[in-house]
Structure formats: C-alpha cells, structure tokens
Amino acid sequence: MKRVAFLVMASQQKIQGLAVFMALIMMASSGLGSRVSGQIVQGLVVELGTDRPIQLATVSLIATTGDTVASALTDENGFYSVMPEDEGTFMLVVRALGHRGKREGPFEIEAQGVRIVRINLDKAPVNIEGITVGVDPADFRLHSTGFYERLENEKGYFLTPEDIFRSTAFFTQELFRGGLDGRTYVNPTEVPWNAAVRFRALMGGTCTPRVYVDGVFQYLDERYSLDAAIPMDRIAAVEVYRGPFEQPPPRYHTTGGCGAILFWTRDGQ
Template sequence: MRPPGDTRHTRWGDGPRLPGVRAWSALLLCCACLLSPTPQRAATAQTIAGVLLERGTDRPVDLGLVSLISPQGDSIASTLTDERGRFTLTGPRADDYLLAAAAWGYETTVARSLFSLDPGGRIELEFRIPRAPIELPGLTVRADQALITQHPLVINGFVERAQFGFGRFLGPRQIEDAHARNTLDLLTTSGRIMVEERPDGTRILMRNTSGLCTPLIYLDGIPTAIGDVSLNSIVPLRVLMGVEVYRSAVEAPQQYARNAQGCGVVLLWTRSR
C-alpha cells in the first residue's frame, strides 16, 4: 500500500477497442447518472488526473467520456474532458480499476491492464484513443451538374492548343500585362500583326513567307469580316479574353484553317458582355 498523497505519473496509450459509436452511446447512458453533483469525498479518496489525446497526433479530445470500470465491468465513476482533453476522476475506495474512454468519432478504448488506487493517492496519466470513421447510413450526396463548370478557354480549346506551342497565344494575364489601349493595339503586340487604317475602315495585315496578306479572323469561333467597321467597336478590349495568332494555315487548327487561302488565322475569344 502506498502512503497517502502518493502521486504516480503514468502513460497509457493502447488498449482493446470496443465497437465505436454503439459502445460510446452505451457507456454514456450507463455513466450519465455519475455525472451529477455528489457530496464531497473523504480525505482518503483516490484521484486520477489526466488528459485524453488522439492517437498519432496527440490532439486533445474534447467532450470525451472517461470512466473507471471495476474488473467485474461495473462503472464506478465517469467524467467528460474539457477543451484541452483534461479530466479528473475520484475513486470511492482503494481498489483495482480499468480505465475506459470514448468520444464521438473515436473508437471506445479500454486500458489493457488494471491499476490500483491507494488511499489518498493520485495518478497522473495520458490516455490515447484512435479515430474511427463515422458511418451515416442512408445518406446520399448529389451534386448539381450546373454548378461544376469549366473555364471558357478550356471549353473552346484555347488552353489545350496553347500547350502545343503552335501560334502566338495571349490569355487574360498577357492581355492585362500588355497595357494596350484597344484591341487593335493589342494585336500588334503579338509581333505578327500590322494594322493599316484606311478611309473605308481598318485593314489587318499579317506578314508570312509570301509577304503581307489578310488573315482570316474568327470571333468566338465564327468567321468575321471586318469591312469598314473598326475591330475596336466589334470587340472592345474590356471583353477580350483570349487571342490566338497563326501565321499560316499549316500552323492553325484544322477546323479554322480551311478558308485561310494561304494566309494566317486570328482567333478572338470574348467573355460574357
């Protein structure tokens, strides 16, 4: 027998596991009556002070149920842990006990060996319990397909084509960094486009191996004739999202090169206006 006031420092980590949620619920119901206020213990009462931790991470387990169990399986005392995982239990008499712990989302665990409480003694310990998945039967999760959307430059193939390195590509970031005054000014920064202002409109020229020529221009995948209307009016810079410039029909994607007539292709992609 240990003298009164004796304190032991113990580390408890593992123990047999009981079925998770069911065992926790049963243990909680069994010990609920012990959580109510009780008269003050005698000076010879035995105390267990400890901390309940998650095995593997040592995170404190909040609102865990920690209980003293007799060798016969009777619940002797029970308490809930605080936000730091701390708990204190007082045994009514000197005896041998098991220590059990349970918490929502963790496996109910019993220390694998008995330990003795001496009159007036105190034990300090750490108790670790493993996590357990919480099964929710009958729960079905569905996602609205409309909420799962791709970026327009992915849908129209801009991103995939840019990965192959053919042509010159200007995405949202490059358009912003160009600090262009308007769409025509932006096209000239590609190094492949020349803009000629004429009385009857704007002429966009491209230099290839044969000299200067007029490229085919697509707006959001549709062939567009500039004519006597300025491109800046048709496609304001604020709505431009992507630009592809191909110097020849050989460089351009097949679906856009069919009517290039020996010159290059310019693809302009806009965001919702």
C-alpha cells in the first residue's frame, strides 16, 4: 500500500520513465534479451533534474575505428535500443535539440550481451544558424578575448562558432582530421576519443602542440585525452597556430616552436 501511495503521488512522467526502465531491467535479468541475435544496448534518455523523457534524441554507438555501427531515435518515453553486429569496445553518443550532448563509455559489449544505459541530458540554449536573439554570452566572451581581432589578422587557422555549429564531429579530435590546410595530423589507427592531435612540421615529421582551454594549459596523455579536456558540446571556437610563422598571442607558450591550439568554451568555465 505504501508503494501504491508513493506512485500515485509521483508525476506521470516519472511513472512512465520508471515503468520503462524497470521493464528493461526485467528483460535483461530474465533472459528475454536472448531472443535478439547479437548484442544490444538500450535504456532511457531523460532530462537532468526533471526526469522528463526526451523524444527524438539521436543515440549513436561508435566503435574504436570511429565508425557509427548503430544508431536510433528515442521514442515518446525516451526509450532507445541499438544493436551492434559484433562484440567489442564502444562509446555511446547522445544528442538532442535543446540539450547538451553527452557520451557514455567506453565500455565492452560481449556476444549476446545486454547492457542498459540511462542518459541524463542537461538543458542548453538552442542555436539556430543565421538567427541571433539578444546577446550571445559566448560571442561576447570571444570578442573580449580578442578572438575576432586575431581572426581578421589571418595569422593562423580559425574555427568560428558557425564552423563548430555545422560540424558533425562526435569527438573533438575529429575537428582536425581534415588537416586544416595541411596543419594537423590525427593517426587514423588510434581510438577516436583518445587520439592525439599533432602538427605537421614544416621540415617534415610531426610535433605535439600545446593545448589551452579558456587560457589554461592542458596536460594531455593517454589517460586524459583532448576529448576529455574539451568535449565537442563545450566548444565555442578554436584557434590553431602552427609555428614558427604562425604564433599565438605572447601569453601562450609553445614547445620547441611547434605551436599551440587555443579552445574557447561556450560557458567560459
């Protein structure tokens, strides 16, 4: 009776979400998932703080090769289900209009395995290309840091807020895979969310640039990748300086003349 009273007092949205989530757990634990040939990842996408189901969120399963092996849209209950053909290591990437994107993983999926992953997305302003309502705080910060002034000087390579908005990259490293006019190199054999971004040296070979996020130097290694330091959903703009003929502002030091990458975030944190 106490449980019934509790459910009656709960909101309808939370009841629906809880019902779907409990159904998923029962499926996994009872072995009903074995009816599906292969592996399966399923769960709910809800709004952080309200538990409101998010409909039409895009859920993508990314392999270590960087390929999207499965994707799905959430239904009216926020439910999704994706099925990779093979077992392995994967990253789950979720995007929804009006919310900040999120990634879960990496995690292993075994043959005939069922994994349940609940995703909580935080609200975010909706950016509509070509339409500006009021003053964008991120744009104001870019002006105050001198980004647009340096952009006009054309000494370096710049990714503007419009470039970031149009990008389909899941991971920050993917912004640099195209080479940026021959400046950058990302090893295609490395796991996409852990890959290192290097500069092509003018005299041949590659070197490792220094990375700054909102003016703060980031020490990156195999345990703290570029994507961990500055995920795609936080990026407002990027400046790329491949020394020695492209030098960042004086306060940003370089190593061996290799150059630097400056990231500016949407929230300035």
